[in-house]
Each structure stands twice: as C-alpha cells, then as structure tokens.
Amino acid sequence: MKRQKIAAGNWKMHKTFEEGQGLAQEIRTMAATEVMPEAKLLIFPPYIHLQAIAKQLAGSGIGVGAQNINQNEQGAFTGEVSASMLKSIDIHYTLVGHSERRQYYNETNASCAAKIVTSIKHNIVPVYCIGETLAEREANAHFSIVEEQLSAMKGLSNEDAAKCILAYEPVWAIGTGVTASADQANEMHIHIRKCVANMFNDEIASGISILYGGSVKPDNAKSLFAMSDIDGALIGGAALASRDFIDIAKSF
Numbered sequence: 001m002k003r004q005k006i007a008a009g010n011w012k013m014h015k016t017f018e019e020g021q022g023l024a025q026e027i028r029t030m031a032a033t034e035v036m037p038e039a040k041l042l043i044f045p046p047y048i049h050l051q052a053i054a055k056q057l058a059g060s061g062i063g064v065g066a067q068n069i070n071q072n073e074q075g076a077f078t079g080e081v082s083a084s085m086l087k088s089i090d091i092h093y094t095l096v097g098h099s100e101r102r103q104y105y106n107e108t109n110a111s112c113a114a115k116i117v118t119s120i121k122h123n124i125v126p127v128y129c130i131g132e133t134l135a136e137r138e139a140n141a142h143f144s145i146v147e148e149q150l151s152a153m154k155g156l157s158n159e160d161a162a163k164c165i166l167a168y169e170p171v172w173a174i175g176t177g178v179t180a181s182a183d184q185a186n187e188m189h190i191h192i193r194k195c196v197a198n199m200f201n202d203e204i205a206s207g208i209s210i211l212y213g214g215s216v217k218p219d220n221a222k223s224l225f226a227m228s229d230i231d232g233a234l235i236g237g238a239a240l241a242s243r244d245f246i247d248i249a250k251s252f
C-alpha cells in the first residue's frame with residue numbers, strides 16, 4: 001500500500017502573530033512551486049495563530065493543526081481548548097502526546113487515549129507522538145516503552161485506527177542536534193508497524209503513516225526518507241525557517 005508522505009512542522013511556543021503570518025505565507029508560496037504534490041505539508045502553530053493561518057492557507061492543500069487538544073467535550077477546564085472549538089475554525093489535525101506535554105504537563109498514555117478518541121469523533125486527525133527517553137534506550141527498554149505508548153490506540157475500531165498518523169520522536173533526539181541514525185529510526189518504525197499489526201491488522205499497519213521526529217534538518221532528511229518505513233518527519237527547529245522546512249519537504 002502506498003502511504004502518504006508527510007512533512008509536518010511543529011512550531012512549539014515560537015512566533016508572534018505577525019511572524020506566524022509571515023512564515024505561513026512564505027511556506028505557501030514556496031510549496032506551490034517547489035514541493036511535489038504527493039507530499040502533504042502540515043503545520044502546527046500555537047493556538048493564537050490557528051484561525052488566521054487556517055484562513056490564510058485555505059485552498060493551498062497545506063493542513064493546519066493544533067499542538068494539543070482537550071479530551072472533554074466542554075466545561076470548566078481553564079486554559080484548555082476543545083475539539084468542537086477547533087472544528088469551528090476549520091482545524092483538522094492535532095498533535096497528541098508530544099513528549100514535551102508528557103514531560104511538563106503530565107500527559108499519560110491514558111489521557112492520550114482519550115484525546116485520540118475525542119479527536120477522531122470530531123473528524124480531527126490525531127498525530128500521536130511516541131518515543132523513549134535516553135535512559136529508557138540505555139536500559140534497552142525502548143521497544144517496550146513505545147509498545148506501551150501505542151496501547152493508547154487499543155480501544156479504537158479498525159476504521160478509526162486507520163485515521164491516525166504516528167510520530168516516533170526519541171526524546172534524546174529532540175532539539176539536541178543528535179538525530180537517530182536512519183537505521184535506528186527505521187528499526188523502531190518497523191517495530192511500531194508490527195505493534196499496529198498486532199493490535200489491528202496488517203492492512204492498517206502497512207497503510208499508517210509513521211513520521212520520524214528529532215533534529216530533522218535539510219541535510220539528514222533524504223537519508224531518513226529513503227528508509228523503508230519512514231514516511232515523513234515531524235520537524236521542530238527547522239520548521240521555523242521556511243527555506244529549511246521546504247527543503248526537508250523536497251527530500252522525499
């Protein structure tokens with residue numbers, strides 16, 4: 001099965017409103033002439049940008065997503081944003097379980113499971129982020145940790161599981177300049193696909209896009225994308241510069 005190739009930019013907590021508009025415009029202009037149509041671009045700006053950038057990029061084919069979503073429908077959850085709010089401003093993607101949210105905001109596999117269910121219920125595609133810490137890798141626990149994180153998808157129907165995108169981001173490679181080698185990343189992607197096959201079936205496992213994240217740059221994207229099971233990237237730092245982001249998207 002041919003899987004979707006995806007270059008996704010996670011802006012994290014960067015860019016003022018005006019800077020965000022500028023970056024989105026540059027990405028739109030460059031993507032129109034430089035990026036092959038089979039590559040899907042996604043950007044995940046901070047909340048304050050979402051409505052404006054979704055409007056700005058309407059019709060471009062570039063998807064816009066939130067960096068987080070609340071699992072509840074509505075209510076007294078100060079500071080949080082719901083799926084129906086996102087839908088009401090035309091947002092169709094969200095990150096779930098980014099390691100920074102697991103580390104600083106107590107996200108667990110259980111809260112991620114609920115967020116995945118809520119997203120899908122509202123037709124928002126969850127990009128579910130998983131990955132081990134350095135200590136977990138050194139203890140040789142990386143495969144089992146990732147398998148445990150994937151269990152957040154367990155309750156989904158086959159049909160809903162097929163709607164998810166996965167992102168493997170080893171925590172030790174995020175923002176550190178240390179990338180997993182293409183072989184290390186691919187080895188984990190193959191493991192992830194096996195876990196998905198065990199939870200659902202082979203067809204879903206071979207159709208689901210698995211992105212790699214962690215210090216992806218224009219100069220290492222090609223070797224990562226050449227691997228059998230790496231379908232794209234979730235990019236942090238390099239997604240803040242339009243030239244770098246587009247150059248990565250051109251590396252498929």
Ligand code: 13P
Binds near residue numbers: 173215216234235236
């Ligand atoms: P960097 O590309 O800056 O390492 O960040 C990766 C990441 O966390 C994307 O979600």
